[in-house]
Amino acid sequence: EAAVTQSPRNKVTVTGGNVTLSCRQTNSHNYMYWYRQDTGHGLRLIHYSYGAGNLQIGDVPDGYKATRTTQEDFFLLLELASPSQTSLYFCASSAPGYQDTQYFGPGTRLLVL
Amino acid sequence: GDSVIQMQGQVTLSENDFLFINCTYSTTGYPTLFWYVQYSGEGPQLLLQVTTANNKGSSRGFEATYDKGTTSFHLQKTSVQEIDSAVYYCAMRVSGSWQLIFGSGTQLTVMP
Numbered sequence: 001e002a003a004v005t006q007s008p009r010n011k012v013t014v015t016g017g018n019v020t021l022s023c024r025q026t027n028s029h030n031y032m033y034w035y036r037q038d039t040g041h042g043l044r045l046i047h048y049s050y051g052a053g054n055l056q057i058g059d060v061p062d063g064y065k066a067t068r069t070t071q072e073d074f075f076l077l078l079e080l081a082s083p084s085q086t087s088l089y090f091c092a093s094s095a096p097g098y099q100d101t102q103y104f105g106p107g108t109r110l111l112v113l
Numbered sequence: 114g115d116s117v118i119q120m121q122g123q124v125t126l127s128e129n130d131f132l133f134i135n136c137t138y139s140t141t142g143y144p145t146l147f148w149y150v151q152y153s154g155e156g157p158q159l160l161l162q163v164t165t166a167n168n169k170g171s172s173r174g175f176e177a178t179y180d181k182g183t184t185s186f187h188l189q190k191t192s193v194q195e196i197d198s199a200v201y202y203c204a205m206r207v208s209g210s211w212q213l214i215f216g217s218g219t220q221l222t223v224m225p
Contacts, residue, residue: 004156031211042119042202042217043157050211058212090156094211102213104156 003027004105006091012111013081021076021108023091031094032074033102034058034066036087043090049074050096081112115140117205119216127224132190134219136203139184143208146186148177149215151200160201161188198223 003026013019025032033048045058047066055066063085065077078085088109092102119136126132138144145164149157161170161177163186170177179186188201203216 040122040217043213043215045212048212092156096211101159101162104158106154106156 004091004093004103006089006105006108008108009106010109010111012113014113015082017078017081017112019078019081019110021078021089021091021110023074023076023105024072025074025091025093025103025105026072027093027095027103028071029093029103030071030096031102032068033092033094034064034074034076035090035092036060036085037090037107038087046076046089078110081110083112086110086112115142115205115207115214117203117214117216119203119219121219122217123220123222125222125224126193128194129192130223132188132193132197132221134188134201134203134221135185136187136216137183137185138203138205140205140207142210145206145208146177146179147204147206147213148175148188149202149204151202151218153199157200157202193221193223195223195225197221 007022034046035043044060048056049068068074090107091105094100094102116139148161150160151157163170163177163179175190200218202218204213
């Protein structure tokens with residue numbers, strides 16, 4: 001069974017704060033993704049990676065950095081958090097085949113005051 | 114650009130009612146279409162995949178169909194149960210890309 005874990009599960013910070021969201025997958029998948037989920041917008045892709053050291057820009061990258069340190073670990077960094085980044089963040093992983101399923105983690109709820 | 118439109122934001126049904134959710138897509142490429150389900154407190158998980166070759170998929174009592182003529186795809190279930198209450202997302206992957214493009218989601222509430 002695919003396994004994607006995220007930490008923390010909940011985070012509160014203030015405007016201008018520095019936040020790092022962590023994701024680990026134990027599926028040996030090449031691809032990892034960061035999404036944000038907002039009412040009325042569904043899931044929107046922030047960044048993704050197809051291997052350690054690789055980073056690709058998604059559809060809503062502004063204000064976010066990401067880093068893929070290993071095959072298993074993918075981090076999302078908010079260096080100057082703003083209230084507009086209050087959201088539910090999901091990490092996902094997939095193998096590189098074109099029909100392969102994305103497996104999602106349980107999500108991190110971030111509140112920026 | 115490529116896009117997926119999911120108009121039904123909320124659907125409320127009673128147990129044993131018929132469920133029908135519709136999405137439309139737009140792409141110049143060759144799409145593979147998906148339905149994901151998200152239960153409360155969890156991440157989305159794959160429910161069904163429909164390729165333009167087979168036009169249809171089924172899982173857990175749900176059936177997905179695809180209509181190339183109207184560039185739409187549908188999720189249906191003959192008799193919903195309370196445990197089916199969740200958010201349902203349609204999604205599309207275009208050939209040559211690993212990116213999934215999601216619709217905005219349909220919150221299904223099934224009353225006992």
